Amino acid sequence: MIHTLTLTDLTVTRGERRLFNGLNLELKAGQALALTGANGAGKTSLLRAIAGLLRPDAGTIAFRDGDGNLLDERTARGREVHFLGHQDALKTGRTTREELGFQCDWLGHTQHGFDHAAEAFGLQPLLGLEVRRLSAGQRRRLAMGRLIGSPRALWLLDEPMAPLDVRWREAFADQMRRHLDADGLIVAAVHDPLPIPVRTLDLGGLG
Numbered sequence: 001m002i003h004t005l006t007l008t009d010l011t012v013t014r015g016e017r018r019l020f021n022g023l024n025l026e027l028k029a030g031q032a033l034a035l036t037g038a039n040g041a042g043k044t045s046l047l048r049a050i051a052g053l054l055r056p057d058a059g060t061i062a063f064r065d066g067d068g069n070l071l072d073e074r075t076a077r078g079r080e081v082h083f084l085g086h087q088d089a090l091k092t093g094r095t096t097r098e099e100l101g102f103q104c105d106w107l108g109h110t111q112h113g114f115d116h117a118a119e120a121f122g123l124q125p126l127l128g129l130e131v132r133r134l135s136a137g138q139r140r141r142l143a144m145g146r147l148i149g150s151p152r153a154l155w156l157l158d159e160p161m162a163p164l165d166v167r168w169r170e171a172f173a174d175q176m177r178r179h180l181d182a183d184g185l186i187v188a189a190v191h192d193p194l195p196i197p198v199r200t201l202d203l204g205g206l207g
C-alpha cells in the first residue's frame with residue numbers, strides 16, 4: 001500500500017510556460033496537502049503528473065510502502081490512486097447504479113462498498129437515473145461515491161467541493177477525515193480552504 005509520495009526536483013511545462021521548477025515534496029500516510037494558487041498556476045497539471053497522465057520535463061514521482069520500499073509506479077497508480085477531476089469521468093448514458101457498481105467491482109470490492117458509498121452520498125434515490133439527468137452536484141456526489149466505493153490509498157482531488165451544497169460538503173469532509181484516519185493520503189487542488197487539517201503548497205501564478 002502507498003505510504004509515502006515523494007516528488008523530487010519536479011519540473012513541468014505546458015506550452016511555452018514553465019509551471020514549476022525543481023519542486024520537492026513528501027507526503028505520508030494520514031496526511032493531506034492542499035494545492036493553492038491562481039487560475040492557471042498549475043494545480044491540475046501537478047495532479048495529472050502525479051496520476052501519470054502528464055509527463056514531467058524533469059524530476060521524479062515515487063511511491064513507497066511503509067518499509068520505504070519503492071513501489072512499481074504502474075501498479076501503484078493502477079490500483080492505489082484515484083483521480084477525481086473537474087469532469088467527474090462519468091459515462092452519461094449509464095445509470096447511477098451502473099456507474100457506481102462498475103467502480104465498486106473494479107478491484108474486487110462489491111456490495112459493501114456500493115452500499116457504503118450510496119449511503120454516504122445519498123445516492124439511493126438517484127440509482128435508476130441516467131447520469132445525463134443528474135445535476136452538477138449530484139454528479140459530483142456520484143463521483144465521490146465512486147471514490148469511496150473502491151478503497152485506494154492516494155486521493156487526487158481537483159476542486160472537489162466546488163459543485164456541492166453545504167450538506168454534502170460536510171459529508172465529504174467527513175469521508176476525507178476517515179480516509180486520513182485509515183492512513184490514506186490526499187492531494188487536493190482548492191480555491192477555498194479545506195475543512196480538514198492540511199499542509200498547503202502554493203503554486204502562486206499570475207492568472
Ligand SMILES: Nc1ncnc2c1ncn2[C@@H]1O[C@H](COP(=O)(O)OP(=O)(O)OP(=O)(O)O)[C@@H](O)[C@H]1O
Nearest residue numbers: 014015019037038039040041042043044045046189
Ligand atoms: N494541454 C495543454 N496544452 C498547453 N497548455 C496547457 C494545457 N493544459 C493546460 N495548459 C496550461 O497550463 C497552465 C496550467 O493549467 P492548470 O489547469 O494546471 O492550472 P490550475 O492551477 O489548475 O488552474 P485553475 O485554478 O483555473 O483550475 C495554464 O496556463 C493552461 O492554459
